[in-house]
Amino acid sequence: MPDPTNESLSGKQPPTWQPQLTQDGSFTFFSETFGEAFHSSQGAKTEAFQKFAAATQLAEQARKPSLRLLDVCYGLGYNTAAALETIWQINPHCQVEVYGLELDPTVPLGAIAPPLLETWSPPLQTILQSLATSQQAQTPSLNAQLLLGDARQTLQQVRAIAFQADAIFFDPFSPRRCPQLWTVEFFQGVADCLASTGRLATYSRAASVRSALQLAGLQIGSIPLKHSESSHEWSQGTVAGFEPQSDALSPMEQEHLQTRAAVPYRDPSLSDSMEEILERHRQEQGRSLLESTSSWRRRWGIH
Numbered sequence: 001m002p003d004p005t006n007e008s009l010s011g012k013q014p015p016t017w018q019p020q021l022t023q024d025g026s027f028t029f030f031s032e033t034f035g036e037a038f039h040s041s042q043g044a045k046t047e048a049f050q051k052f053a054a055a056t057q058l059a060e061q062a063r064k065p066s067l068r069l070l071d072v073c074y075g076l077g078y079n080t081a082a083a084l085e086t087i088w089q090i091n092p093h094c095q096v097e098v099y100g101l102e103l104d105p106t107v108p109l110g111a112i113a114p115p116l117l118e119t120w121s122p123p124l125q126t127i128l129q130s131l132a133t134s135q136q137a138q139t140p141s142l143n144a145q146l147l148l149g150d151a152r153q154t155l156q157q158v159r160a161i162a163f164q165a166d167a168i169f170f171d172p173f174s175p176r177r178c179p180q181l182w183t184v185e186f187f188q189g190v191a192d193c194l195a196s197t198g199r200l201a202t203y204s205r206a207a208s209v210r211s212a213l214q215l216a217g218l219q220i221g222s223i224p225l226k227h228s229e230s231s232h233e234w235s236q237g238t239v240a241g242f243e244p245q246s247d248a249l250s251p252m253e254q255e256h257l258q259t260r261a262a263v264p265y266r267d268p269s270l271s272d273s274m275e276e277i278l279e280r281h282r283q284e285q286g287r288s289l290l291e292s293t294s295s296w297r298r299r300w301g302i303h
């Protein structure tokens with residue numbers, strides 16, 4: 001399989017993004033390169049509010065005079081937009097600083113075309129337009145920058161200024177499709193940008209992701225389901241920080257971390273291709289003496 005990271009900006013015709021309706025009435029895109037939608041089909045906007053703004057406790061944090069946000073894989077900008085809407089609803093004077101990291105400039109540009117932009121209030125529309133077209137947005141309450149390129153490199157700019165985020169939205173395509181951004185080494189860099197009281201949120205509940213977060217020195221918790229869906233659903237994602245997390249993992253989730261599924265992805269030089277990272281992971285899983293994930297599934301009745 002070709003490496004999507006290298007292929008996506010290789011000078012071919014830029015993709016024309018076709019908006020796809022999700023169940024809450026907001027739109028998402030589908031990436032042919034990565035073979036995945038950008039958001040859950042249950043609702044792109046709902047996902048931004050529930051799995052990112054709420055999971056990082058932004059409504060509570062918004063009482064502070066200032067907040068710093070790091071949006072890893074900015075995409076259409078929904079996580080940044082939902083965060084700003086949440087914060088300013090509670091405290092319109094909160095000063096917010098945002099860094100967004102995104103590989104493909106055509107994605108934020110696609111997101112400011114109708115009908116997508118109308119999802120957001122007029123002030124948010126102006127901010128999303130400015131970020132997409134000039135990679136920055138400044139208002140009396142906001143200083144936001146969008147850094148274009150591979151997040152493994154652009155993160156180094158954020159580290160260099162010792163940025164300490166109160167909330168990190170971690171939203172790459174899934175580990176199988178984009179393992180470059182789910183490695184222990186990348187999480188170590190991301191953790192360097194997290195304030196001691198800050199929280200990182202991701203939609204992934206994969207054991208490989210959770211163990212990588214732990215190896216990067218973070219304590220993890222679950223994002224509980226709103227209502228139990230089916231027997232293969234057990235969480236909406238993961239939160240992480242330097243402090244213990246309020247929604248602890250269930251015994252089933254803890255045991256998941258003792259199985260072969262918990263072997264993390266690694267990228268020692270932060271420059272390997274998708275194929276190299278997947279192959280290293282496959283070999284490490286093959287050598288692993290951990291319990292097989294299928295017996296864990298059988299034990300807990302997960303289909």
Ligand SMILES: C[S@@+](CC[C@H](N)C(=O)[O-])C[C@H]1O[C@@H](n2cnc3c(N)ncnc32)[C@H](O)[C@@H]1O
Binds near residue numbers: 073077
């Ligand atoms: C699941 S989408 C993110 C959705 C986004 N958070 C939103 O709310 O619209 C993943 C994004 O990661 C970007 N991406 C893929 N590889 C990347 C890389 N190596 N560095 C930075 N961004 C990357 C893709 O272009 C895509 O926009």
